[in-house]
Amino acid sequence: MINIDRENSTPLYMQIKTQLKDMILTGKLSPGYKLPPERKLADILNVNRSTILNAYRELKADNLAISTVGQGTIVNPALGSVANINNSNITPIQLPWKHLYSKMMSLSSDTITQDILELANRKDVISFAAGIAIPELNPLEELKKINEELISQFKHVPFQHTSTQGYYPLRDSIRNLMQKKGIIISNDEIMILSGSQQGLDFSARAFINQGDIVFTEEPSYFCARQIFEAFGANVIGIPMDDDGMSMESLSYMLSRFKPKFIYTIPNFHNPTGITMSLEKRKKLLALSYKHQTPILEDDAYGELRYEGEQIPSLKALDQNNYVVYLSTFSKVLFMGLRIGWVAAPKQVIQQFKVLKQISDVHTNSFSQWCLDRLIRENNYSNHIQTVLKENKRRRDIMLNSLNRFKPQNLEISWIIPEGGLYIWCSLPDEIDQKELMKNAEEKRIAFVPAKVFYSEDCDDNCIRLNFTFPSPNQIEKGIQLLMEAITDSYKEKQNEANSYTEIKPIV
């Protein structure tokens, strides 16, 4: 099994050592294996005993073998499984990955989005937790037709790379859509994103240095806050009134702090469903001009107004190019296509382009072609009408169910949203949300608790309920069960209060 080449200039002991080493490292000789006694191996190979002694000494120097009393020389048992690697300097220490992670990583360990998506996908659960549009409404036949036509007509072209800023015809279609809402901009000021989430990520990357301040509404979309914090921002929450962010608070905070930008969801806010009044929008812009602070306007839900007057977006009202506007198609159709967009001053688009280039080069070409075709063929506005009608129906079913199943003895109230996807429901102070989640889960009901949306501890005892993802039947059934869970939690709390024992400190 060991071949010796006496013509070779390599010393014999090294030849033997190398071959033994290979056998050890490839696992042929396992850890703990007893090597032949020196004299015996010397006889087999017809070499001097000192040659074998030297070979074994080399193996020991490399930590591949050790001497033991009674057994002679054995393959180092400490090699363990790493013996599979051809390595003469093995240190049997696992790499401490944790210490290699960036600071940013240690800040983005929250898994709540994941948990919500997983819960929403569980078949046995009625989920009010997701922020997902009605799944059954997608215009499939149209999409199939478009898909057929595009490939017949353009062959491989829709599958090749597109420009980083996005497929030009789609940008033009979006410009048109925005124009109808009073936002007058050029195609150069629009960029296609892989969902509007990417717009939040890029905004954070483009603007935030470690320690910078960012203002958001309080409560606000938790993913946005997480992303800003991951890039080192201190997020300061501005409280909300019934008609949006409190301008008194904002004005005061702007006089104390200099944020990099103000993040706001003016239409059908996530999670509260509140819409910012026109007066406040104007005031917000005035404050932003005064303090030279840009606004990041997240208009994910803008299309989804079920009643009341359309209020112009901040971007439409903005006279001085202070607003970076994000929106998405995910809430109205084909969320699986992952297409959103940003409308912003050219200098911002320029920065976003650089970021897009390094992060995913461009958004999926074929999705962009399909979507553009869909918008151009005028199916889009028909489709929106269908979505609005069905969404409103489900909202009303949820509102009715809340009224119908609400326990009379408990103070439960909610904000009636004029659009969007959510109802923000306020519970009595006595309800412990952790308890409630447990009780609700037993009844196979999921929702999102208030604390997720706050930047610090809150005593806001609200929950967010989505009314588009569950079917009308599920909404009725689910709200009934949820109210039962609330009653249960309330009773438990009463019982607890009666049997309250003071907790003494442990010293």
Place this chain on the structure above:
Amino acid sequence: MEFSERMSFLIASEIRELLKISDQPDIISFGGGLPSPEVFPSEKIKEILNSILSTNPVKALQYSTTEGYTPLRKAIADRINCSLYTSFTTDNILITSGSQQGIDFTGKLFIDKDDIILCESPTYLSAINAFKAYLPKFIEVPTDDDGIIPDELEAILKNAQKSSLLNRIKLIYVIPDFHNPTGRTWTIERRKQFMEIVYKYKLPVIEDSPYSELVFEGDVFPSLKKWDPEELVISLGTFSKVLCPGFRIGWISGNKQIIYKYVLIKQGADLQTSNLTQMCIYEYIDKYGLEEDIELIRAKYKKRRDVMYSSIKKYMSPEVKSTYPKGGMFLWLKAPEYINSRDLLERCLENKVAFVPGGAFFPNGGNENTLRLNFSNMCEERIEEGIRRISDVLNKMIIKATS
């Protein structure tokens, strides 16, 4: 508006400016890293998209999990278990929006300001740019025709250890197969030696393998994963080079715990990759496999490589050294030191031919006498004509400088 510090390190890449130029039809462009479009199986894709939209539309158009479409992850695991000598399951795979996203996420996961990244010299331009956003320092490890030079790597690490910088070295980024920009492939000995050093110093490895399947001749060497019992290697892969670039589907594979970290990052970056396209690729692999397409591509690119290499030998001054890529999409030229390839490019553009000046592929600068040529995206006649045009300009510059 006041942008963040990281933005000042990012400039619009040369490749982007070049892609603009190469869009003009009268230019022969060896610039972008574009695959050849003619081999794309559009009819088959059409059928598949139709069948998905008929049989499973809700799923295709709905959100799914961040990790990606499970059957596709399983298919990728099965595929790479053969080539990477791993025993991966779906949990070892995260679907990304192209492998570029894997590079960007790697920066996000590991790099704080002033951390050190080791890379080959030269290395992939867009990787340099993606990492730069996280404000690292680069140490370039010298390479030769056989790949990265192990002794040089060890010397660098020894030095770092001596000056207590080892803890700032977060990872080494490498492209062992048909390297971008040089087209070289690491020999098997180099792979082993490299992993020995990596294990000695316990260094995470990012192995970027977009071109591994595009082999024209010679042996296919195993991935670095073959020598990786402790899972120090994180591999990036993509379908962009073998199926369709516009779909933007790639993946990260590696240790489960680390993949989970990448999942968290993906959640913040774009939630998930388009479901419809993931399903489309899965169905395609399941129904047709990729082997036929890959064979077509290999044959086509090999011909083009042959034409480019022989044209270089035919037209170009022997002062210019060329690599001989045994696969991939790129060939690398080294002109005499006194040639500046940015100047050369300017003159070449006047003659309607484009390439990427090589200096951009060195994160710490220098090496302006080098050029990267892509051979996958132009037909043979245009390749020969393009090389002739570059040679005309370059040969004149050489004669002028030496006389």
